[in-house]
Amino acid sequence: MAALSEKPAAVSSRRRRWRSKDAREARMAWMMISPTAIIVFGLVLFPAFFSIWISFRNVTLANLNDVFHAPFVGWDNYRAVFNDFAFKWQGLDNWGAAVTSIVYTFTSTVLTLLVGLAAALVLNKPFRGRGITRAIFLFPYVAPIVSVVFVWRWLLDPRPSGVLNDILMRLSLIDLPLAYLAKRGLALILVIIFEAWRYFPFAMLMLLARLQAVDTTLYEAAKVDGANMWQQFWNVTLPELRYVMGAIFLLRLMWTFNKFDDIFLLTGGGFGTNVLPVLTYQFSFKQFNFGRGAATAMILLAILVLFMTFYVGVVMRNIDED
Amino acid sequence: MQADTRKMNVIDQFAHRFSLQGLLFGITLTFFLVSILFPFYWMVSSSFKTRAEIGGREPTYIPSALRLEAYQELLDPENPSYQEFGVNVLNTVKVAVPTAAIAVILAIFGSYAIARLRFKGKNLMINAILVVYLFPGILLIIPLFSMLARIGDQIGFDVQDNLGVLVFTYLAQTLPVALYMLTNYFRTIPDEIEQAAMIDGCSRLQVIWRITLPLAVPALVSVAMYTLMIAWNEFLYAFVFLNSRELFTMPITINTIWNDPSPRPHVVMAASTIMTVPIMVLFLSLEKYLAEGLSAGGVKG
16 A cells, blocks of 8 residues: 555656756756846847837937936927938939948948958968968958058048059059048948958858868769869859858848948048948937937838848748749 | 868979969969058058158158157157057956956856756747847947936936946847857757766756866857957947046047047057057967857857
8 A cells, every 4th residue: 555655656756856956947047047138138128129219209418318208209200310311312423321321231241242252262272371361361350440440541541642542643543642432432332342351251251161061072073074163163162152141141231231330430421421320320429319310220220120021031931942 | 172182282382373273363362461461561560650751742651660659649648749548448458358257257157048958938038139139239329328327317327438337238239149159159068968967966057167168168268259359349339428538448549539630640550559459469369269259150240
């Protein structure tokens, strides 16, 4: 009798012990993750939602400390942004920040990807000094943005003592010094080139890692079939890189679209290079119209989310089906 | 594509260089090296130029001597246009080192919980934290500013000119990255080792301290390095949150000197050199740990 009743009791107590061990583990997990969670939620997610709220309010410097009582203004901030000359499209010689942002983000992402691919292909070849070369190739990405921006600005100095002016004048390509970053069109192109120069190492590292994992028998098979270098690249290398290129494209696109520092420091958003993050800054901290700034940021986020949904939903699915 | 061949000997390499393919390779490599290294050469060499060499009709490609005029203006109190740059260096260190240290410690616990422990709401938590990648810094700065101003009024601290507040906002920016990198690394450590230690009577915390962390040193180094770099280089938040010159971090001071009515590019280059060299030295000495982390989405931006 005693022996019979002992077994179920042991099982249930063991089960209880397991359950309590699970519970202990979960409690511990929450304890371990809560500091991070509180900081991230409190300082990122909550402010993000709060900024939706601000974008419907009239918030200026006067009531910034008392923002919870700011007057509700409906869609006024959004309307003001859409009608602002800095934002809206006004023809080919004045794109406005929305279109400039999109063009700038796409072209610099594509260029970054292409330069990164070239760099990865160079570094994928074994040669003496490859290790140090790889480290040097990472310099533009690792160096502080402020220092590289000012070196670039000084190399592009509008005076005849600017390095690019000096070189181009010596080569007789130009007669008079140019103000590169103060010319519509040229300024945007240079900002895009700067982005590619600074961020190609990110693409390069990811592509290089993938390249080194490509099965070499694929190349041998291609060679046996008589494929030349170009055909090998086009038919073997590129298909192998497709997924990682998609991932890099998405990440870089997102980060470039959100990027403030680069354009703010290079041109201050002038001369046809004004983008949405810089416009947000100007509304908020030049005009001290925080509601309008928040509305601009929300428009920026909306464009980004729309694009991401489209990209993940349509482009990625098509790749999967191929 | 001879990806599988080992290092070629000198003759092969010589012959290789003179093939068409090799020529193309050489040109590309040279183009990359020149366009990467020239701006850095220009930064360092210009920091040793004099005012006359900066203001000439033509650029001076090689400074006539290693003159410290620009550095004296930054660091020497005797100099008439002394910039107190030493204070700015110290401020950057005061912000960057705590950010890196706190981020690593918090991320160790957070990522361990995500990688090893089972709890409700884990996936939601991970996704919510990763969504942070999506938000532009400029979007958060307005609500953060007014929110912290309000909290500061209640508790009694200033939002502006407060390096501690800056550390907090940097933590919010760096923790998701740190968490992501460390979680991925912890998952590569086989669970069996930890199970064995637990059977031998170690508690979870002992397991983390004695087994997981020693195995994760490379990941810890790269996480510390990345968070340090992000905080060291950060511009936007420091630019908005700091007003008084004695609390500026280096990027803000450099921006201020550049925009000074009397242009002094050599001083800007000297300050940039001071800011860049420690980061680059640190990076080069830890490079083998870092390259992997970089491609794992280490640096946001």
